[in-house]
Amino acid sequence: MNTGDTVIDSLVVQQPQPPQQAGNVGFFERSFNSLSTNPLFSAGAGLAGLGLVASFGKRALIIGNAIARRKFISKLQITNEEPSYQYVLDFINQRSSHKTPNLTVNSALRQYEGGRIVASHVLLPGHGTHYFTYNYRWIQVERQREEHQIQKDGVRRPLETVTLTKLGVDPKYWVDFLRAATEEALSKMETGLVINKPVGIEWRRFGGVQPKRPLESVVLSEGLSKGICADLDDFLGSRKWYTDRGIPYRRGYLFYGPPGTGKTSFITALAAHYGYSICILSLSDRLLDDDRLCHFMNTAPPNSFILLEDVDAAFISKDRFENANHPAYDGLTRVTLSGLLNSIDGVASTEERILFMTTNHIDHLDAALIRPGRVDAKHYFGNCTPFMVEALFRRFYENVSDELVAAFRDKVSEYPNEVSPAFIQGHLQLFKKSPEEAIANFGITDEI
Incomplete structure (x- = not known):
């Protein structure tokens, strides 16, 4: 029994391959050996391999270039x-x-x-x-x-x-x-200042675009220009503050002082500095009544200053003048003080409005007109101080010596009357090429 099992196992282990399979292996082996020794086949296979590598390399470069462009x-x-x-x-x-x-x-x-x-x-x-x-x-x-x-x-x-x-x-x-x-x-x-005036029921541009006037060209008392600009900057950046507290987002300014002290000139310079236009309303316009005033006050173009010049002249009291029955005072304006007050802060008043008023006589204005809420900031524009005289002289004459500046300042201080910036400017224009002549002739050729 044991012997038989061993014989069977030996036969199984040593069983030869089928003749057909052995023949196939030999055929493939002989074919491969024959091709591998053929120089034409070897060269073709090498070229095919190089082409395949080049194709993959080109593809990789295209993909890499696309990724690099997207990423970098x-x-x-x-x-x-x-x-x-x-x-x-x-x-x-x-x-x-x-x-x-x-x-x-x-x-x-x-x-x-x-x-x-x-x-x-x-x-x-x-x-x-x-x-x-x-x-x-x-x-x-x-x-x-x-x-x-x-x-x-x-x-x-x-x-x-x-x-x-x-x-x-x-x-x-x-x-x-x-x-x-x-x-x-x-x-x-080429940009400049745009002036608007009321025509019919709408605002229209008045004249052409005016050249911008630099702020520093309007000489004011020391610190006045800086203080007004700081206040306006604060207002323009505080819209949310006003809204959160339920305060109307409006600002009113009153510039008062003698004639020729730069009130209107500074407003035009401010508008140019902030990129605003100016909407001028004349309260003495015979076509303007309370309704039209309210309409124009609340329909001004965006980014504009509303200017009411010489508001004291619109409500002149006749008993201030000797000849109270002069025809010039009859029908001076159709706008009432009540209509003006309502147009400034009445129920129909709009927000985001900046109003400027000017006057030569603040004591002629009704207290209701200049109370807080209608006029939030009052600024006095006065006649020339020594600081203003020096600044005006330096603006007219570049690189002028300190000695000449001091000489002109002393000459103006000896003048018996106060002088306005407009008066100084008019005098210097007469001698714009000679500061020495401007000093020597001050008070001789001028009339106030």
């Missing part, structure tokens, strides 16, 4: 349909003109009513690729002209695209770039 590169695209297109190109050109010999020009002609024609030319980066730096980063600029056209300002022109490319994907960089380009463009634009 950002672009900003602007077309000439955008208002920002022109001044972005100008902003770029100011920083890349020395690297960009390829330029284009935009020309404009402006004809005035008198016949004078003024030409202006703006150089811009030409079509193609340019480079410039902003905020310590290199930016690539590609300006391209498309085939189709757009219509802008009534003129058909080709569509143009500017693509800006930089390293880094922070969108705040582009926001800062556009803000800087916008501010630079706006600073070069």
